[in-house]
Amino acid sequence: MGTVIVVTSGKGGVGKTTTTANIGTGLAILGKQVVMVDTDIGLRNLDVVLGLENRIVYDIVDAVKGNCRLRQALIKDKRFENMFLLPAAQTKDKTAVSEQEMKDLCANLKEEFEYVVIDCPAGIEHGFRNAIAGAEKAIVVTTPEVSAVRDADRIIGLLEAAELKEPKLIINRIRGKMVKSGDMMSVADILEILAVDLLGIVPDDDAIVISTNRGEPTVIDDKSRAGRAYRNISRRICGEAVPLMALEEGNGFWSRLKSLFTR
Amino acid sequence: MNLWERIVRFFGKEAAPEKTGVIAKERLRLVLVHDRADLSEVVMNSLREDLIAVISKYMEIDLSALEVTLSKEDGSVALTANIPILSVKRDVALKQKEAL
Amino acid sequence: MKERELTESGGHTMLVQRTMRSGQNVNFDGNVVVLGDVNPGAEVIASGHVLVMGALRGVVHAGAGGFDGATITALELSPTQLRIASHITRPPDGEEAGEGLLAPETARIKDGSVIIEKYQAPR
Numbered sequence: 001m002g003t004v005i006v007v008t009s010g011k012g013g014v015g016k017t018t019t020t021a022n023i024g025t026g027l028a029i030l031g032k033q034v035v036m037v038d039t040d041i042g043l044r045n046l047d048v049v050l051g052l053e054n055r056i057v058y059d060i061v062d063a064v065k066g067n068c069r070l071r072q073a074l075i076k077d078k079r080f081e082n083m084f085l086l087p088a089a090q091t092k093d094k095t096a097v098s099e100q101e102m103k104d105l106c107a108n109l110k111e112e113f114e115y116v117v118i119d120c121p122a123g124i125e126h127g128f129r130n131a132i133a134g135a136e137k138a139i140v141v142t143t144p145e146v147s148a149v150r151d152a153d154r155i156i157g158l159l160e161a162a163e164l165k166e167p168k169l170i171i172n173r174i175r176g177k178m179v180k181s182g183d184m185m186s187v188a189d190i191l192e193i194l195a196v197d198l199l200g201i202v203p204d205d206d207a208i209v210i211s212t213n214r215g216e217p218t219v220i221d222d223k224s225r226a227g228r229a230y231r232n233i234s235r236r237i238c239g240e241a242v243p244l245m246a247l248e249e250g251n252g253f254w255s256r257l258k259s260l261f262t263r
Numbered sequence: 264m265n266l267w268e269r270i271v272r273f274f275g276k277e278a279a280p281e282k283t284g285v286i287a288k289e290r291l292r293l294v295l296v297h298d299r300a301d302l303s304e305v306v307m308n309s310l311r312e313d314l315i316a317v318i319s320k321y322m323e324i325d326l327s328a329l330e331v332t333l334s335k336e337d338g339s340v341a342l343t344a345n346i347p348i349l350s351v352k353r354d355v356a357l358k359q360k361e362a363l
Numbered sequence: 364m365k366e367r368e369l370t371e372s373g374g375h376t377m378l379v380q381r382t383m384r385s386g387q388n389v390n391f392d393g394n395v396v397v398l399g400d401v402n403p404g405a406e407v408i409a410s411g412h413v414l415v416m417g418a419l420r421g422v423v424h425a426g427a428g429g430f431d432g433a434t435i436t437a438l439e440l441s442p443t444q445l446r447i448a449s450h451i452t453r454p455p456d457g458e459e460a461g462e463g464l465l466a467p468e469t470a471r472i473k474d475g476s477v478i479i480e481k482y483q484a485p486r
């Protein structure tokens with residue numbers, strides 16, 4: 001029996017879909033049976049981030065409405081045998097799926113998969129309520145910006161009201177240098193304000209843009225810093241205790257020299 | 264920042280402008296106080312009842328004129344309770360004397 | 364609609380006089396002609412032939428009722444996915460769309476699989 005995890009944020013553009021793709025792929029790298037579900041009906045994107053857009057025949061609405069069997073709507077990844085995608089519908093009404101249908105869908109999926117990772121649409125309306133309907137755990141993604149953290153706070157409140165206790169936080173697009181110079185809120189600042197557990201931090205990394213252009217989750221590239229961050233997050237989801245990665249780039253000569261002086 | 268300003272700051276004659284990270288955190292803290300203060304009717308009612316219960320131990324209050332509100336102004340949020348007192352309970356006054 | 368009508372008389376034809384964007388779809392019993400592009404995320408489903416007077420980058424399903432003789436023609440054929448009757452095909456992985464000179468192309472079923480060839484007016 002698997003676990004259903006919803007990835008949400010409230011605010012759009014903070015990296016929910018990228019996070020879903022990387023966590024899902026990261027879990028698959030660890031050998032888990034994974035299915036990712038795109039619930040952003042009408043604005044599907046997870047397929048493109050995963051590079052699976054040209055394999056879609058049936059979608060979540062077809063699967064839920066019985067136009068096809070659930071198995072037929074699941075798209076097998078081209079890199080990992082044990083990873084699947086259930087794409088959102090693009091040309092259908094966004095209220096096409098009900099909360100009860102989502103619950104049933106999640107119950108079916110977790111029979112077969114160890115992890116069901118749900119990509120939630122932005123906002124707090126129908127799509128959000130659907131996405132969380134069948135979830136047992138929640139991951140909240142934010143960036144170190146006032147607007148994103150504020151929306152994360154709202155979402156955490158809504159998750160708690162929906163009995164999704166103890167959501168875990170991912171802080172995305174952290175820039176070590178800006179935090180150091182005091183021009184960006186630090187991880188500690190954000191945690192102090194939101195008062196939730198941290199699942200991981202992901203540095204702002206060009207590798208994300210580059211790999212997304214290709215339709216390949218960055219987590220596959222273990223040389224990229226963001227990729228490593230997502231690997232760590234995936235391992236933490238599996239229950240491993242992995243220390244947080246350092247924000248600063250390496251420990252070069254200059255930074256060592258500087259720390260010598262500032263000590 | 265020109266060289267002179269740098270020198271002035273180096274010698275600490277002028278306070279350095281607040282870092283934007285700190286500003287962000289402060290603004291956020293305030294915004295969240297506002298957001299979270301949008302308490303539901305249910306929460307406000309239960310707060311009201313708890314207040315009445317506590318205060319009634321010490322004094323008799325006019326329940327019909329009791330007002331509990333959250334007021335938001337620039338920079339702060341305040342819980343304002345307007346509680347007309349009808350009388351202070353005798354035993355409270357006695358207890359106070361005993362304590363002295 | 365009968366196959367003969369679609370192939371010989373052309374059957375009913377729907378004219379779409381705009382570029383179709385992501386999320387838009389057309390579902391028609393007959394042929395469909397699009398005067399514009401079909402963008403990724405847009406979908407054309409027709410029981411007959413489909414002709415795109417522009418770039419086809421989305422999904423087209425021709426012969427949706429099971430008509431094997433249906434064709435898909437576009438000035439630029441670089442679809443997300445093509446379906447003809449019960450056949451489904453997609454561009455091979457790792458191949459960039461739009462290599463070399465772009466010329467009108469037609470997709471049709473030959474010997475049980477979807478083939479793509481340079482457009483030639485029927486003689």
